Amino acid sequence: MVKVSVLYPNGEGKSFDMDYYCNKHVPMVAGLLGDSVKAATVEMGLAGGTPGSFAPYAGMGNLYFNSVEDFEDSFGPNAEKIMGDLPNFTNIEPLIQVSEVMI
């Protein structure tokens, strides 16, 4: 199983509309990518490793696929539409990581 993480780095002047992200963006992406998406999860940053510290990421979205090919084949044709929705909920440029699920 492959996990594609979209990480939105926190910082001064950064904004992230979690309501829009959960209720509009992620459902839109899941709809566009269709059956190749096996699961989707979203987390909101609360803190860093020490109490009271800043969360490194304002938000994290994760999509699960059976393979890297399934991700690339479904994301590629929809990339422009998906990336074009970002200004509707954030001014952050996300960091993307493709991972293999080990546990």
Next chain:
Amino acid sequence: MVKVSVLYPNGEGKSFDMDYYCNKHVPMVAGLLGDSVKAATVEMGLAGGTPGSFAPYAGMGNLYFNSVEDFEDSFGPNAEKIMGDLPNFTNIEPLIQVSEVMI
């Protein structure tokens, strides 16, 4: 539900023993923290957002708790032992994020 992510940034000269991490470190941590841990997941970095690019994180470990208090109360007394195991599998200083699970 609260997710504690332990992210190991990739980089030149960085090493990460995924076998030790999955088979020794994570089970040790789960054993020490006991019932407060509701789930544990591990991912290995494959790539960044563009084909052939470097994964931002060599490895990511995630622990799920019912609350931030459950994390702090169970992790605190075991922090020294857990952090002391890091040199056995990596020379990377991890980034920690505490998140609220939204989806």
